[in-house]
Amino acid sequence: MKIGVIGTGITKFGELWDKSLRDLLAEAQLKSIEDSKISPKDIEMIFTGNMCADALSGQLHIGAMASENLRINVPSTRIESACASGAVALRQGLQAIESGAAKIVQVNGVEKMTDVSTEQVTTALMGAGDEEVEGFQGATFPALYALMARAYMHEFGLTREQLSAVSVKSHKHGSMNPIAQFQKEITVDDVANSAMVSDPLTLLDCSPITDGAASIILASESVAKKLNPEAVWIAGSQQATDTLALSARDSLTEIKATRIAADSAFKQAGISAKDVHLAEVHDCFSIAELLAIEGLGLAKKGEAGKHAAAGYHYFDSKIPINTCGGLKSCGHPIGATGVKQAVEVVHQLQQKAGKRQVKKAEVGVTQNVGGTGATVVVNVFKR
Amino acid sequence: MKIGVIGTGITKFGELWDKSLRDLLAEAQLKSIEDSKISPKDIEMIFTGNMCADALSGQLHIGAMASENLRINVPSTRIESACASGAVALRQGLQAIESGAAKIVQVNGVEKMTDVSTEQVTTALMGAGDEEVEGFQGATFPALYALMARAYMHEFGLTREQLSAVSVKSHKHGSMNPIAQFQKEITVDDVANSAMVSDPLTLLDCSPITDGAASIILASESVAKKLNPEAVWIAGSQQATDTLALSARDSLTEIKATRIAADSAFKQAGISAKDVHLAEVHDCFSIAELLAIEGLGLAKKGEAGKHAAAGYHYFDSKIPINTCGGLKSCGHPIGATGVKQAVEVVHQLQQKAGKRQVKKAEVGVTQNVGGTGATVVVNVFKR
Numbered sequence: 001m002k003i004g005v006i007g008t009g010i011t012k013f014g015e016l017w018d019k020s021l022r023d024l025l026a027e028a029q030l031k032s033i034e035d036s037k038i039s040p041k042d043i044e045m046i047f048t049g050n051m052c053a054d055a056l057s058g059q060l061h062i063g064a065m066a067s068e069n070l071r072i073n074v075p076s077t078r079i080e081s082a083c084a085s086g087a088v089a090l091r092q093g094l095q096a097i098e099s100g101a102a103k104i105v106q107v108n109g110v111e112k113m114t115d116v117s118t119e120q121v122t123t124a125l126m127g128a129g130d131e132e133v134e135g136f137q138g139a140t141f142p143a144l145y146a147l148m149a150r151a152y153m154h155e156f157g158l159t160r161e162q163l164s165a166v167s168v169k170s171h172k173h174g175s176m177n178p179i180a181q182f183q184k185e186i187t188v189d190d191v192a193n194s195a196m197v198s199d200p201l202t203l204l205d206c207s208p209i210t211d212g213a214a215s216i217i218l219a220s221e222s223v224a225k226k227l228n229p230e231a232v233w234i235a236g237s238q239q240a241t242d243t244l245a246l247s248a249r250d251s252l253t254e255i256k257a258t259r260i261a262a263d264s265a266f267k268q269a270g271i272s273a274k275d276v277h278l279a280e281v282h283d284c285f286s287i288a289e290l291l292a293i294e295g296l297g298l299a300k301k302g303e304a305g306k307h308a309a310a311g312y313h314y315f316d317s318k319i320p321i322n323t324c325g326g327l328k329s330c331g332h333p334i335g336a337t338g339v340k341q342a343v344e345v346v347h348q349l350q351q352k353a354g355k356r357q358v359k360k361a362e363v364g365v366t367q368n369v370g371g372t373g374a375t376v377v378v379n380v381f382k383r
Numbered sequence: 384m385k386i387g388v389i390g391t392g393i394t395k396f397g398e399l400w401d402k403s404l405r406d407l408l409a410e411a412q413l414k415s416i417e418d419s420k421i422s423p424k425d426i427e428m429i430f431t432g433n434m435c436a437d438a439l440s441g442q443l444h445i446g447a448m449a450s451e452n453l454r455i456n457v458p459s460t461r462i463e464s465a466c467a468s469g470a471v472a473l474r475q476g477l478q479a480i481e482s483g484a485a486k487i488v489q490v491n492g493v494e495k496m497t498d499v500s501t502e503q504v505t506t507a508l509m510g511a512g513d514e515e516v517e518g519f520q521g522a523t524f525p526a527l528y529a530l531m532a533r534a535y536m537h538e539f540g541l542t543r544e545q546l547s548a549v550s551v552k553s554h555k556h557g558s559m560n561p562i563a564q565f566q567k568e569i570t571v572d573d574v575a576n577s578a579m580v581s582d583p584l585t586l587l588d589c590s591p592i593t594d595g596a597a598s599i600i601l602a603s604e605s606v607a608k609k610l611n612p613e614a615v616w617i618a619g620s621q622q623a624t625d626t627l628a629l630s631a632r633d634s635l636t637e638i639k640a641t642r643i644a645a646d647s648a649f650k651q652a653g654i655s656a657k658d659v660h661l662a663e664v665h666d667c668f669s670i671a672e673l674l675a676i677e678g679l680g681l682a683k684k685g686e687a688g689k690h691a692a693a694g695y696h697y698f699d700s701k702i703p704i705n706t707c708g709g710l711k712s713c714g715h716p717i718g719a720t721g722v723k724q725a726v727e728v729v730h731q732l733q734q735k736a737g738k739r740q741v742k743k744a745e746v747g748v749t750q751n752v753g754g755t756g757a758t759v760v761v762n763v764f765k766r
Contacts, residue, residue, distance in 0.1 A: 059518075061464060131442040
């Protein structure tokens with residue numbers, strides 16, 4: 001596979017009181033079109049990742065909204081795979097080009113989360129788990145990831161300080177990203193001393209509630225070469241699934257779908273984990289980042305916490321992770337996250353990431369998770 | 384394009400109090416696998432159309448549910464394009480095979496609608512329209528289609544009797560379909576005298592609230608030929624979009640997206656409207672069936688009502704329409720409808736439609752609509 005990213009667009013991430021779902025989507029869409037130097041009429045198909053607009057805005061059918069925003073009548077579809085909606089939308093865009101049905105495709109991700117109460121958001125997000133098993137019992141996502149964190153601590157001796165190092169690094173990166181929701185540095189003590197959400201996860205272990213949208217334009221190899229000499233190439237893209245309920249899994253300390261998707265995406269791209277220069281991974285909670293790093297093979301099982309504490313994951317260190325600030329500091333507008341990860345890796349590979357630029361950035365990976373690991377997408381980008 | 388349907392599965396449609404969302408989905412999935420004489424492990428990718436499970440069951444992430452039901456870890460994605468979710472899922476299945484990523488794909492549609500109040504369903508369905516414009520003003524879908532019916536009556540002189548003939552024919556077909564929600568014949572007087580829902584649409588102009596699921600197995604040409612000598616071929620599949628809000632359209636008496644999708648699907652399949660032996664169209668309301676027939680070019684603009692009253696659309700007449708009973712009489716489990724339409728056409732083309740079998744059935748068409756026409760998918764099936 002060799003499909004080019006010829007342009008990107010992204011909104012500010014945060015509590016954007018003056019912007020609606022449609023405003024956010026349209027802004028990202030128009031920015032990616034402008035960045036690609038194409039016209040809306042050049043777009044032959046659109047895929048848009050969104051998780052919760054039904055519950056949070058009463059709006060479904062966002063595919064039609066996306067094409068209406070561009071005043072075009074092309075096939076335009078909303079993709080929902082919980083928190084992996086953005087990356088799955090990207091995969092559908094790739095598949096459309098590979099099928100020969102389109103040469104230029106727009107992929108968007110959007111979520112408008114702050115028009116309702118935190119309780120409504122928490123309830124809506126539980127739709128990513130197994131409603132009959134987990135939701136019915138009153139579980140929330142912090143609770144489910146807390147179970148994973150506790151099991152991991154027990155099995156591998158992960159410490160509070162190691163876990164805190166993840167969020168400290170994320171906020172450092174966020175402080176260098178102008179679109180990030182939080183641009184303030186924090187300390188390991190801040191993480192440990194912040195309000196307990198679900199033991200052992202504190203407030204600063206958790207990603208926030210965020211409004212935002214991101215967009216990329218994909219093109220077939222020949223079209224991309226013609227339109228953009230700096231096009232970044234997607235060389236591998238794979239998706240795997242697992243049980244909705246955490247209780248039905250073989251292990252609490254591994255996200256199996258990450259391993260399955262990563263193994264096949266790396267194979268497709270002709271790389272191995274040691275070739276990866278940077279990765280954007282799904283740190284909805286600090287523990288999730290460690291599980292992602294291990295699932296991608298960037299650390300041995302049980303080692304990621306030590307690497308985090310040793311500072312390996314800063315933008316100027318051994319294995320830069322979440323240089324945008326991650327879901328924790330850049331923010332987590334659910335459906336936008338998978339597309340935002342792609343935008344960050346593309347900017348890094350084009351040496352356009354500003355203060356947080358990774359020096360050697362030729363191979364980048366994204367890992368986007370739905371639920372507690374029931375859907376995972378791994379994409380491989382090359383310069 | 385030539386992709387085969389090698390198996391189908393469908394549940395009973397109706398008020399299925401003893402079946403959950405997962406039960407319905409699993410039943411259709413397993414039936415299509417059994418019908419195809421394959422094993423779950425042969426399925427390489429899954430797409431599932433669903434509109435309202437978030438609002439009606441608190442469950443998102445149905446892609447992962449579908450693969451979990453089969454105990455496999457393949458890419459499995461939920462597609463949402465309002466009431467066209469099923470047919471758009473089918474299109475993604477076709478695209479996956481055309482891209483070379485999979486040779487055997489399962490496509491499902493499911494909706495569990497009767498666990499909540501009618502008011503909750505009506506509100507959830509408004510997500511298919513433009514929430515900021517239509518939902519905010521208190522519009523419901525019967526109201527929006529009533530506007531279209533009134534405009535059509537004004538423009539083309541459609542009579543109450545002509546409109547009623549649509550539902551009478553649907554119930555006749557439903558009476559011959561063992562899975563239909565309503566298996567009782569009705570008269571034109573019954574339609575006119577039933578409760579007014581939104582003038583001029585009465586209760587018997589409207590499709591019901593339904594639980595149900597449908598599933599098909601798609602295979603690449605070579606695999607389909609090997610696995611099923613009776614495989615039905617999908618020769619064309621196209622999708623078009625239009626504005627979410629009815630008020631933003633050029634015309635109230637035409638669904639433009641049907642015409643765009645039909646023109647290109649027919650071209651792709653190398654057919655014209657006169658080659659079509661039967662069609663399953665999206666009759667969420669009686670007026671919608673007339674608009675669909677005209678959009679597909681099966682009647683001239685303004686003529687479909689006369690054809691309905693003249694009995695052209697019965698299974699044993701000139702242009703059989705909705706032989707399964709349509710959304711009106713077979714029922715309308717939203718996400719399942721687009722897949723159910725495919726199941727009915729496949730059965731007709733295989734001469735397996737029982738009492739309602741169309742004699743000459745070699746080319747069949749499905750037309751599935753989202754909202755008031757903001758998404759339309761047209762598929763062409765050949766024997």
